[in-house]
Amino acid sequence: MLRKVDKHSGVPAYLQIVNMIKSEILLGNLQKGSQLPSIRDLQVIFDVNINTVIKALEKLKNEGYIESEQGIGYFIKKDIDVEEGVIKIIRECVTKLKNSRIDYYTSMLIFEEVWKNE
Amino acid sequence: MLRKVDKHSGVPAYLQIVNMIKSEILLGNLQKGSQLPSIRDLQVIFDVNINTVIKALEKLKNEGYIESEQGIGYFIKKDIDVEEGVIKIIRECVTKLKNSRIDYYTSMLIFEEVWKNE
DNA sequence: TATACTGTTATATAATTATATAACACTATA
DNA sequence: TATAGTGTTATATAATTATATAACAGTATA
Numbered sequence: 001m002l003r004k005v006d007k008h009s010g011v012p013a014y015l016q017i018v019n020m021i022k023s024e025i026l027l028g029n030l031q032k033g034s035q036l037p038s039i040r041d042l043q044v045i046f047d048v049n050i051n052t053v054i055k056a057l058e059k060l061k062n063e064g065y066i067e068s069e070q071g072i073g074y075f076i077k078k079d080i081d082v083e084e085g086v087i088k089i090i091r092e093c094v095t096k097l098k099n100s101r102i103d104y105y106t107s108m109l110i111f112e113e114v115w116k117n118e
Numbered sequence: 119m120l121r122k123v124d125k126h127s128g129v130p131a132y133l134q135i136v137n138m139i140k141s142e143i144l145l146g147n148l149q150k151g152s153q154l155p156s157i158r159d160l161q162v163i164f165d166v167n168i169n170t171v172i173k174a175l176e177k178l179k180n181e182g183y184i185e186s187e188q189g190i191g192y193f194i195k196k197d198i199d200v201e202e203g204v205i206k207i208i209r210e211c212v213t214k215l216k217n218s219r220i221d222y223y224t225s226m227l228i229f230e231e232v233w234k235n236e
Numbered sequence: 237t238a239t240a241c242t243g244t245t246a247t248a249t250a251a252t253t254a255t256a257t258a259a260c261a262c263t264a265t266a
Numbered sequence: 267t268a269t270a271g272t273g274t275t276a277t278a279t280a281a282t283t284a285t286a287t288a289a290c291a292g293t294a295t296a
Contacts, residue, residue: 012253015128023231038272049255071262071272086220087228093211094232102204104233110205111229113141114212115222130283156242167285189242189292
């Protein structure tokens with residue numbers, strides 16, 4: 001689920017963290033209302049500096065995905081809606097693509113370009 | 119096709135340029151053997167500094183997508199294979215997703231997470 | 237040959253991102 | 267109350283990314 005940041009991808013680490021947590025919430029793997037691991041645990045999980053974790057969590061807070069309580073922890077907000085139909089469509093697409101042996105990175109590139117141009 | 123870089127996306131501009139050109143090649147919108155616009159034209163198209171364009175083109179050159187000729191220009195290599203089946207699958211997926219009103223960014227997040235976890 | 241295009245290389249500066257490190261404040265609990 | 271866990275704030279430094287700018291070198295053509 002939550003995994004190390006890819007330090008060679010070119011995408012800033014704090015953004016990778018934001019994206020990872022956000023999508024886990026949307027996929028329902030991180031449940032609404034539940035508590036995230038502590039900042040210092042996340043620092044180990046993502047393999048980054050504590051300030052980088054904080055920067056990511058601040059962004060998620062500003063975007064309304066999580067909230068924090070001083071001295072207690074970070075919690076996933078309860079008013080986020082998860083789109084089941086959409087997830088099914090994407091799962092099917094990914095399955096087909098993996099069978100065709102295209103790699104992840106190339107699929108994403110084509111996906112992006114098709115989306116933005118058509 | 120080739121469009122301005124998104125300076126607020128967090129993704130380095132030179133990488134956005136690399137991705138854009140790479141996927142246009144894979145989609146067949148930039149034909150094999152054809153010449154790219156000049157560096158100074160690309161600078162205007164992408165709205166970045168000339169050094170940023172050069173950095174992107176150097177990367178594409180290293181990855182074998184394009185080649186350059188001093189005083190003449192940049193050309194798309196001829197030995198790149200475009201995956202037609204894959205493109206069809208992705209086009210269908212994008213069409214469905216757009217009908218369900220999910221936004222691009224969220225789809226990409228879910229796409230990434232599904233791909234990497236399943 | 238002169239000119240106007242190409243790509244190439246270089247330097248200096250600024251902004252962004254990431255790290256290391258420390259200290260402070262709140263909460264729960266032994 | 268003492269302690270160990272939370273989040274929060276701050277400072278200094280380094281690496282990466284992007285800009286502005288200039289100069290140089292190869293190619294095609296009038």
